[in-house]
Each structure stands twice: as C-alpha cells, then as structure tokens.
Amino acid sequence: MLDIALNANINSTLTLGSAFLTIIVSFALGILISVTYMKTHVKGYYSQNFTLTLILIPAVIAVIILLVGSNVARAFSLAGAFSIARFRSAAGDPKDIAYVLFSMAAGLACGTGLFGYAALFTMLLCVFMVVLCKINFGAKKSCEKILKILIPENMNYQGAFDDILKKYTTNYQLCRVKTTDLGTLFELVYTVTMDNEKDEKEFIDELRCRNGNLSIVLSMNAAPNDF
Structure with a gap:
C-alpha cells in the first residue's frame, strides 16, 4: 500500500506515495531545466554529462530533504558526510554554476512538498532564460580579439x-612582447577590436606581407590566458 510509512522515526510521516511523487516531479523539472540549458547554450559546446547532471540534481536534493525531514541529528550527519566529498572539476562557466543552483533550488522546493511553487518558478525562469537568449541580452556590440604576430x-x-x-580595427593595444625560437623571433600580442565592416582575410593578408609571411594568430575571443 502507498500509505505504508517508509520511516517511522521521523516526526512527519513519509509515505511511499509522497516519496514517489516527489522524485517524479523533481525529475521532470530537472529535464525541463536541462532542455532549457541546451537550448540557450552555444550549440555543440555543452557537455552531455553536465546536462544529465542537471536532470539528476533536483531528484537527489529532493530525496536528501525527504530523508532529513526535521531531524536535526540526521541533518548534521549528512552535512558531515558531504564535507568529506570534494569536487574534482574546476569551476566552469558562470552560467553553468547558475544552472546548478537553479537545479538545487528546484530540488529543495520539491523536497519540502511545494510542488506547485517548484513548477511555477522553474517554468518562469526557463522562459526568462529562453527570452534573454533570443534577444541576445548582454552581448557586446564590438568583438575584442587577441592578435599574435611573429616578426624577425x-x-x-x-x-x-x-x-x-x-585601418582594420576601431581600437588596439600592444599588450606583450616576448622573444621566441631561441631569440630569433619576436612575438607581439595585441588586443584588437575589429571593425565589423572590414574583411578579416584582407587584414591578415596585409599583416603577412609586413611580417615576412611568418605566423599570425587571430583568436576569436579575448581571454586572460591568451596574454
């Protein structure tokens, strides 16, 4: 029977039916969050493992909340157990971290039995994320890139x-100069803001004529590690 108590030691009775409903709802919300992440992310650049994790997190958090209930001793025991675990992956994109917190919030709401609230805020936030992605909110009007030029x-x-x-950029700055190839070459590193009306191939061709056809690298996005 669904009314059989799963654990009689907690203050609030946890039934098989309520546990099953909690897991199903949290799992469904995890799928919705994961699909939204894939739709709003750059195509081909998201990890399948991460999307599966987003589905699993709400259900896991909901189960933990169900098990803890109002038992303070059990809560401290779980906190001690989780303090032993260490994340081996480095912090990724801030957007990924936000989605992890999003999934955790959905799981917490389901674990406390607030299914309507969990579904409401999950759907609203997913809609907001899709809209923001469609309007390309926060995108830079100009694209800053890294230009590396080798010269004799x-x-x-x-x-x-x-x-x-x-001629080809709206702004540029020489950021670094270093010797390479046993001191026979110099590597110049610029940050450049490209003029969208100019042809990048013509830009690189003119640079090649000037530096003796040595290596030229134009990175698509400027990043601190490129300097």
Missing part, C-alpha cells in the same frame, strides 16, 4: 603595424 629579430616592432591596425 631585426625588425623594429614599435609602430610597425600601426597603419594596418588603424
């Missing part, structure tokens, strides 16, 4: 490419 050691790098950079 006998070439004076100061102002060597200024005329070309002024």
Whole structure:
C-alpha cells in the first residue's frame, strides 16, 4: 500500500506515495531545466554529462530533504558526510554554476512538498532564460580579439603595424612582447577590436606581407590566458 510509512522515526510521516511523487516531479523539472540549458547554450559546446547532471540534481536534493525531514541529528550527519566529498572539476562557466543552483533550488522546493511553487518558478525562469537568449541580452556590440604576430629579430616592432591596425580595427593595444625560437623571433600580442565592416582575410593578408609571411594568430575571443 502507498500509505505504508517508509520511516517511522521521523516526526512527519513519509509515505511511499509522497516519496514517489516527489522524485517524479523533481525529475521532470530537472529535464525541463536541462532542455532549457541546451537550448540557450552555444550549440555543440555543452557537455552531455553536465546536462544529465542537471536532470539528476533536483531528484537527489529532493530525496536528501525527504530523508532529513526535521531531524536535526540526521541533518548534521549528512552535512558531515558531504564535507568529506570534494569536487574534482574546476569551476566552469558562470552560467553553468547558475544552472546548478537553479537545479538545487528546484530540488529543495520539491523536497519540502511545494510542488506547485517548484513548477511555477522553474517554468518562469526557463522562459526568462529562453527570452534573454533570443534577444541576445548582454552581448557586446564590438568583438575584442587577441592578435599574435611573429616578426624577425631585426625588425623594429614599435609602430610597425600601426597603419594596418588603424585601418582594420576601431581600437588596439600592444599588450606583450616576448622573444621566441631561441631569440630569433619576436612575438607581439595585441588586443584588437575589429571593425565589423572590414574583411578579416584582407587584414591578415596585409599583416603577412609586413611580417615576412611568418605566423599570425587571430583568436576569436579575448581571454586572460591568451596574454
């Protein structure tokens, strides 16, 4: 029978029916959150393992809340057990972290029996995320990139490419100069804001003519590790 108590030691009686309903609802909300994440993420750049994790997190959190109930001793025991676990993966994209917190909140709401509230705020937040993605909210109007140019050691790098950079970019700055290939070459690293009306291939071709057809790298997105 669904009314059989799963644990008689907790203050509030936990029945098989309520536990089953909690797991099903939290699992369904996890699927909704995971699908929203895939739809609002850059296609092909999300991890399948992460999307599966988003489905599992609400159900796991809901089960934990069900098991703890109002038992303070049990809550402290679980806190001690979780303090032993350590996350081996480095912190990823802030958006991924937000989705993890989103999934945890849905699981907490389901675990406390607030199914309507959990479904309401999950659907609203998913709709908000889809809308923000569609309108491309927060996107930069100009794209900042990293430009790396190799030049011979006998070439004076100061102002060597200024005329070309002024022609094809709206803003540029020389960030780093270092020797490479046993000191026979210099590597110049610029941050550049590309002019969207200019052709990038023509830009690189002019740079190649100036640096003797040595290596040129134009990174699509500027990142601190590129410097």
